[in-house]
Amino acid sequence: MNDNLTPAPAPAPHSAWEDAQGLLTGCLFVALGVCLFREAGLFTGGTTGVAFLAHYLLGYSLGGVLFVINLPFYVFGWRKLGHLFTLKTFAAVGLxxxxxxxxxxxIGFTHLNPVFAAVMAGLLAGTGILILIRHGASxxxxxxxxxxLQKSRGWRAGNVQMAVDFAILLMAFACTDASKALLSLLGAVALNLVIGVNHRSDRYYGV
Structure with a gap:
Protein backbone atom coordinates (compact mmCIF):
# COMPACT_ATOMS: atom_id res chain seq x y z
CA MET A 1 0.00 0.00 0.00
CA ASN A 2 1.22 3.48 -0.81
CA ASP A 3 1.74 5.30 2.46
CA ASN A 4 1.11 8.60 0.73
CA LEU A 5 -2.52 7.53 0.19
CA THR A 6 -3.08 6.64 3.83
CA PRO A 7 -5.07 9.43 5.48
CA ALA A 8 -3.50 11.00 8.53
CA PRO A 9 -5.28 10.13 11.77
CA ALA A 10 -7.47 12.83 13.25
CA PRO A 11 -5.69 14.64 16.10
CA ALA A 12 -6.87 13.58 19.54
CA PRO A 13 -8.36 16.41 21.58
CA HIS A 14 -6.43 17.63 24.60
CA SER A 15 -7.64 16.37 27.95
CA ALA A 16 -8.71 18.77 30.69
CA TRP A 17 -5.42 18.08 32.47
CA GLU A 18 -3.41 18.84 29.33
CA ASP A 19 -5.31 22.09 28.82
CA ALA A 20 -4.73 23.06 32.46
CA GLN A 21 -0.98 22.52 32.26
CA GLY A 22 -0.94 24.33 28.92
CA LEU A 23 -2.57 27.40 30.42
CA LEU A 24 -0.39 27.35 33.54
CA THR A 25 2.82 26.87 31.55
CA GLY A 26 2.02 29.16 28.64
CA CYS A 27 0.98 32.03 30.91
CA LEU A 28 4.10 31.59 33.03
CA PHE A 29 6.33 31.84 29.95
CA VAL A 30 4.54 35.01 28.81
CA ALA A 31 4.65 36.51 32.31
CA LEU A 32 8.40 35.94 32.57
CA GLY A 33 8.79 37.66 29.21
CA VAL A 34 6.66 40.58 30.42
CA CYS A 35 8.81 40.87 33.54
CA LEU A 36 11.96 40.99 31.41
CA PHE A 37 10.40 43.74 29.29
CA ARG A 38 9.42 45.69 32.40
CA GLU A 39 12.81 45.24 34.10
CA ALA A 40 14.55 46.63 31.00
CA GLY A 41 12.03 49.48 30.66
CA LEU A 42 10.77 48.18 27.32
CA PHE A 43 7.37 47.85 25.70
CA THR A 44 5.61 45.07 23.86
CA GLY A 45 2.69 44.93 21.47
CA GLY A 46 -0.97 44.01 21.71
CA THR A 47 -3.14 44.84 24.67
CA THR A 48 -0.13 44.13 26.89
CA GLY A 49 1.60 47.04 25.18
CA VAL A 50 -1.34 49.32 25.98
CA ALA A 51 -1.18 48.07 29.58
CA PHE A 52 2.53 48.96 29.63
CA LEU A 53 1.70 52.50 28.53
CA ALA A 54 -0.78 52.88 31.39
CA HIS A 55 1.74 51.36 33.79
CA TYR A 56 4.67 53.55 32.77
CA LEU A 57 2.81 56.81 32.25
CA LEU A 58 0.12 56.62 34.95
CA GLY A 59 1.60 54.20 37.46
CA TYR A 60 -1.30 51.76 37.26
CA SER A 61 -0.86 48.11 38.18
CA LEU A 62 0.32 46.30 35.06
CA GLY A 63 -1.53 43.09 35.89
CA GLY A 64 -4.73 44.93 36.78
CA VAL A 65 -4.80 47.01 33.60
CA LEU A 66 -3.96 43.94 31.53
CA PHE A 67 -6.99 42.11 32.90
CA VAL A 68 -9.46 44.99 32.53
CA ILE A 69 -8.39 46.09 29.06
CA ASN A 70 -9.13 42.65 27.63
CA LEU A 71 -12.74 42.49 28.84
CA PRO A 72 -14.35 43.87 25.63
CA PHE A 73 -12.62 41.25 23.49
CA TYR A 74 -14.34 38.40 25.29
CA VAL A 75 -17.65 39.40 23.69
CA PHE A 76 -16.15 39.06 20.21
CA GLY A 77 -14.46 35.78 21.12
CA TRP A 78 -17.69 34.37 22.58
CA ARG A 79 -19.56 35.10 19.33
CA LYS A 80 -16.89 34.22 16.76
CA LEU A 81 -14.59 31.63 18.29
CA GLY A 82 -16.81 29.73 20.67
CA HIS A 83 -17.60 29.60 24.36
CA LEU A 84 -14.82 27.19 25.30
CA PHE A 85 -12.12 29.29 23.61
CA THR A 86 -13.40 32.42 25.33
CA LEU A 87 -13.56 30.81 28.77
CA LYS A 88 -10.02 29.47 28.38
CA THR A 89 -8.86 32.90 27.25
CA PHE A 90 -10.52 34.53 30.26
CA ALA A 91 -8.69 32.06 32.53
CA ALA A 92 -5.40 32.66 30.70
CA VAL A 93 -5.61 36.45 31.02
CA GLY A 94 -6.47 36.10 34.70
CA LEU A 95 -3.48 33.81 35.22
CA ILE A 107 12.68 36.52 40.87
CA GLY A 108 14.94 39.55 40.54
CA PHE A 109 17.80 40.72 38.32
CA THR A 110 21.06 42.29 39.42
CA HIS A 111 22.20 42.68 35.81
CA LEU A 112 20.14 42.48 32.64
CA ASN A 113 21.49 43.32 29.21
CA PRO A 114 18.70 45.22 27.38
CA VAL A 115 19.34 43.53 24.02
CA PHE A 116 19.20 40.10 25.61
CA ALA A 117 16.09 41.16 27.55
CA ALA A 118 14.31 42.23 24.36
CA VAL A 119 15.12 39.05 22.43
CA MET A 120 14.62 36.59 25.31
CA ALA A 121 11.40 38.26 26.44
CA GLY A 122 10.03 38.08 22.91
CA LEU A 123 10.97 34.42 22.55
CA LEU A 124 9.46 33.50 25.91
CA ALA A 125 6.25 35.41 25.25
CA GLY A 126 5.92 33.99 21.74
CA THR A 127 6.44 30.44 22.99
CA GLY A 128 3.88 30.97 25.74
CA ILE A 129 1.31 32.37 23.32
CA LEU A 130 1.93 29.45 20.96
CA ILE A 131 1.28 26.99 23.80
CA LEU A 132 -1.97 28.76 24.62
CA ILE A 133 -3.13 28.80 21.00
CA ARG A 134 -2.47 25.08 20.68
CA HIS A 135 -4.63 24.49 23.73
CA GLY A 136 -7.50 26.53 22.31
CA ALA A 137 -6.84 29.70 24.29
CA SER A 138 -5.20 33.09 23.85
CA LEU A 149 -8.56 35.81 10.88
CA GLN A 150 -6.36 32.74 10.53
CA LYS A 151 -9.31 30.40 10.90
CA SER A 152 -11.73 32.43 8.77
CA ARG A 153 -9.43 33.81 6.07
CA GLY A 154 -6.25 31.77 6.27
CA TRP A 155 -4.10 34.72 7.32
CA ARG A 156 -1.15 33.67 9.46
CA ALA A 157 -1.76 34.62 13.08
CA GLY A 158 1.87 35.68 13.53
CA ASN A 159 1.71 38.10 10.60
CA VAL A 160 -1.50 39.70 11.83
CA GLN A 161 -0.12 39.98 15.35
CA MET A 162 3.11 41.52 14.09
CA ALA A 163 1.35 44.18 12.01
CA VAL A 164 -0.79 45.32 14.94
CA ASP A 165 2.12 45.11 17.36
CA PHE A 166 4.23 47.42 15.23
CA ALA A 167 1.40 49.95 15.11
CA ILE A 168 1.11 49.89 18.90
CA LEU A 169 4.87 50.00 19.41
CA LEU A 170 5.13 53.14 17.30
CA MET A 171 3.57 54.87 20.30
CA ALA A 172 6.62 53.83 22.32
CA PHE A 173 8.71 56.33 20.37
CA ALA A 174 6.62 59.13 21.89
CA CYS A 175 6.93 57.72 25.41
CA THR A 176 10.57 56.66 25.70
CA ASP A 177 13.97 57.17 24.13
CA ALA A 178 14.72 55.85 20.68
CA SER A 179 17.04 53.05 21.84
CA LYS A 180 14.39 51.51 24.10
CA ALA A 181 11.74 51.91 21.42
CA LEU A 182 13.94 50.10 18.89
CA LEU A 183 14.70 47.34 21.38
CA SER A 184 10.96 46.99 21.98
CA LEU A 185 10.51 46.49 18.23
CA LEU A 186 13.24 43.85 18.33
CA GLY A 187 11.33 42.05 21.07
CA ALA A 188 8.15 42.16 19.00
CA VAL A 189 9.99 40.63 16.02
CA ALA A 190 11.29 37.79 18.21
CA LEU A 191 7.82 37.18 19.65
CA ASN A 192 6.03 37.10 16.33
CA LEU A 193 8.77 35.09 14.63
CA VAL A 194 8.07 32.23 17.03
CA ILE A 195 4.33 32.37 16.31
CA GLY A 196 4.68 32.93 12.57
CA VAL A 197 7.06 30.00 12.04
CA ASN A 198 5.39 27.53 14.38
CA HIS A 199 1.67 28.28 13.98
CA ARG A 200 0.38 27.86 10.43
CA SER A 201 -3.19 27.45 9.25
CA ASP A 202 -2.24 24.44 7.10
CA ARG A 203 -0.62 22.54 9.95
CA TYR A 204 -2.11 22.64 13.41
CA TYR A 205 -4.60 24.57 15.51
CA GLY A 206 -4.77 22.42 18.60
CA VAL A 207 -8.11 21.48 20.16
Missing part, protein backbone atom coordinates in the same frame (compact mmCIF):
# COMPACT_ATOMS: atom_id res chain seq x y z
CA UNK A 96 -1.16 36.15 33.33
CA UNK A 97 -2.33 39.15 35.35
CA UNK A 98 -1.68 37.26 38.59
CA UNK A 99 1.72 35.99 37.44
CA UNK A 100 2.83 39.48 36.40
CA UNK A 101 2.14 40.78 39.89
CA UNK A 102 3.63 37.76 41.69
CA UNK A 103 6.81 37.12 39.70
CA UNK A 104 8.71 40.20 41.03
CA UNK A 105 8.39 38.59 44.49
CA UNK A 106 9.93 35.35 43.21
CA UNK A 139 -4.30 36.18 25.83
CA UNK A 140 -7.22 38.14 24.47
CA UNK A 141 -7.07 41.35 22.53
CA UNK A 142 -5.10 41.20 19.30
CA UNK A 143 -4.52 37.45 19.62
CA UNK A 144 -8.28 36.80 19.50
CA UNK A 145 -8.49 38.76 16.26
CA UNK A 146 -5.38 37.06 14.83
CA UNK A 147 -6.68 33.54 15.53
CA UNK A 148 -10.10 34.45 14.10
Missing amino acids: LSAYVELLPRW LGGVTIMAVY
